[in-house]
Amino acid sequence: MLGEVNGVRPTREQDAAIELRSLAKTFRGPAGPVRAVAEIDVSISRGETVALLGPNGAGKSTTIDIVLGLQPPDSGSAAVFGRAPRKAVSDGIVGAMLQSGALIQYLSVRDLLRMMAGLYPEPLPVEEVISSTGLGALADRRTNKLSGGETQRVRLALALVSNPELLVLDEPTVALDVEGRRAFWATMRSVAAGGKTVVFATHYLEEADAYADRVVLMAHGRVVADGPPTEIKARVGGRTIRATLPGVPLSALRELPGVNSADQRGDAVVLSCADSDQAIRALLIRYEHARDIEIAGAALEDAFVELTSDHDDAREAKESVA
């Protein structure tokens, strides 16, 4: 038995943590078939922290279900550390926090974690997980006496106690307040720092931006962009300058160095810039009466809207990257 346990966990260096090839899945919906995932190719190396970003219905959860072996793909293949998803799950190398789910009753938080730890070949010590997830004060409480945020922390602890090589989180911070979110990501950072592969689905753009090494942007079942968060932001053109500047023609503003385009918003103008440093210097030198100046970084939000707002645009965007 022990030999078997030791035999299944080690993973080979050459295998990617997740390898999806031409993965596709279609559901029967009330209004005909719905293409949840349409031929995606994604490879995630071990040790990466990757955000699967996209609006509802983008195909994130379906992709995650397939990676976890909860659903088979219609076509294409999914491999986790070089093995079939179900095999990776039964070998105990995958831990996951699903999008929704309550906890079973009549157990304390500690008992529940002990039970879960008992199902895995190489779990972390339960007490260690209790302290790293800040559950010390709740450990002896029954699971039905927890708030939504507390339940979410226990669910993270359940995923962590399995000591997985790959940790998959589907919309993990939905039920958390700002403080809870910060604590959650602090825990996740230490997990990722331990060399684990972390994949999380989110539609909180700032989370993908702040915590992922890499963002896989999905829309309509396709991958529309894939790269570091900074690269995705750069794709929609740096920063914007907004200023109150009456009586200056837009055509003159478009001529300024570093400016891509200019728009009128009442008395204000909005300049989209490739190089905002250069543009602001030129603007202040030429138009001394410019006031109420704001410079904003293009949040991932903008990239998100631009890349996912229209299916065809999104496909073009993908092709232009490739």
Added chain:
Amino acid sequence: MTAAWIYTRYELLRSFRNRRFFFFSLGFPLILYFAIAAPNRNVHSLNNSGISAPLYYMIGLTGFGTMVAMISCGGRIANERQIGWTRQLRITPLSTRAYFRAKVLTSYAMAGLTIVLLYVAGASLGVSLPARYWLEMTGLLLVALIPFAALGIMLGHLINVDSLGPTTGGLVSLLAFLGGTWFPLTHGFLQDLGQILPSYWLVQASHVALGGQVWGTRGWVTVAIWSLLFGALARWAFLRDTKRV
């Protein structure tokens, strides 16, 4: 300890902490037993069945309590499906087989408790049998519960939590009634109907007191057919359910 045993241990712990469940599979049959059997403790042949009232109702109500214990497994499964726990377990190394084994063992543990408790209650009302009859009776009860274990799993995968309570409640009441929990079915249509049901043979375990073959071929075949039928249906319901998740 292996994963399967650890899981079973916590399943037992959870079941024993569920007070409502305890009441229906233990307290309720016990109270009814004393209410029905105590006034009739001197009836030595209930409805000319040759079985004393305390013995007959002891097994009748054991049958009721153990049926509840087995079928309530379905309630636990339906609840775990609804709250998403089944999905959570499917991404652990715990095998489906180990999951069901834990559920069935837990049901049997609860049923075993019901049996012991009702035996003690029966003895207190004067039920006295040779040791081998107690053993034979217990063996028959445990075998007759197999179809109910499968029925519980089947219902757990077919019916949602909200309608499960009324469904199992109604089903157990009907099966208990037609199986002869409340009075012996000694002749006529009700007996003919009862003999094709698994609950009838559960309750018939009390016939060990008469000596000889308790079930006969008919009883064994009936229990086997229901076991296979519910077993196949439980398997079908489970597979259908996992496809949909």
